Amino acid sequence: MADRPENRVFGKREQQHIIIVASGDRVRHMTIRPWMMALAFCFIGMFTIGYLAATSYLVLRDGLIGATMARQARMQHDYEDRISALRAQVDRVTSRQLLDQQVVEEKVEKLFQQQLALTERNGRLDTLLNRAGDAGLADEGADVGTLPATQEPLAYGGRNDKAAGVRAIDRLLGREAAGTVRQAAVTTLYYADPGESAADRTDRMFSNVTLSLKDIERRQLSRIERLTDGAAHTADAIQAILASTGIDLAQTATTDLATDAIGGPFVEPETGNRFEVSLGELDTTLSRLDMLRGTARRLPFGNPSPGGDVTSRFGNRTDPFLGRLALHAGIDFRMPVGSEVRASGSGTVITAGRNGGYGNLVEIDHGDGLTTRYAHLSQVLVKNGDVVESGEVIGLSGSTGRSTGPHLHYEVRRDGRARDPSRFLLAGTKLSAHMD
Incomplete structure (x- = not known):
């Protein structure tokens, strides 16, 4: 290819690059222009850069993956450590809650048992209080020491029953109004000292309940002791x-026990519980009082002629018919004919009718060898075998038999021997202040 002539005006002529390809007789040529060269260099540069980048990636990939995996492993370990710490904290809190719950349940159990004991005691105490009331014993602390009625079940079987027991204890202490559950306890928690922990508040509440229960028990004991003393x-x-x-009170007590028909094997009394001991003492004292009052009602301490004047007393006197000294075995009451004559005590009629110098006579057996005689009656209103009560009308006064005028001859005999009736009448007057 001949060189082109130089351009004298514009300087040196631009050289063109030609690629010639010969194949046999065929010859081909290709002119390489500048943009083609630039494109080729760009392609080669990009390929070189891509190759180097791929080579670098392949070389550094294992390190990057290892670093990423190590980072992920560190993060996993960190999370596992945090989870373990949180789990341990939860376990500690749960354990503390379980311990607190166990302590609370034990306290509730104790308070529940105390409430059950007080309820049972209250039932037993009510029986004795009714007996004491029937006996006419005044109790100034009538509203002290008794438990208010509760509708909560007393059978204990679990946590629900413990909650019921707590509600019953709240109602027992008057802390729960109608339709309000544990109102005072909630109020106490809301208005407690902010610096006071929940455990301290719980302990304080349980202490208050325990003190209240002990105060009820103390007042019950005080009431029992007052009634026992009375x-x-x-x-x-x-x-x-x-x-x-x-x-003879010993003989009378033996007779009463035989009549009551009671008994059983001997068992040592309970001595470890002050309440049981006090309750037993009250029961024994009331039984003794009932026995003595029963004896007093049965024996002839009443007046057969209420309001009647005594015209002749017991003892030696001049006989109105013979004019000589003789024993007057009873006392005489001035009574108009037809006045009511009353039994001086309860018993069984053993004589009813005519009896020599007594005229119309009624004789009553009061037990323990004691009998009473009512003589000179104008009319007998009972018959042999009749059971009469103290104060019951048994006849009408008169002047039958060895008598100088209408009156009642009244005798008291012990084992057939005459006793002074005035002693029994005086005793009856004194007993009236101690009977029902």
């Missing part, structure tokens, strides 16, 4: 009055 004082007074008439 019953013992009354029983001692009745016993002293009965003893003044010569009544």
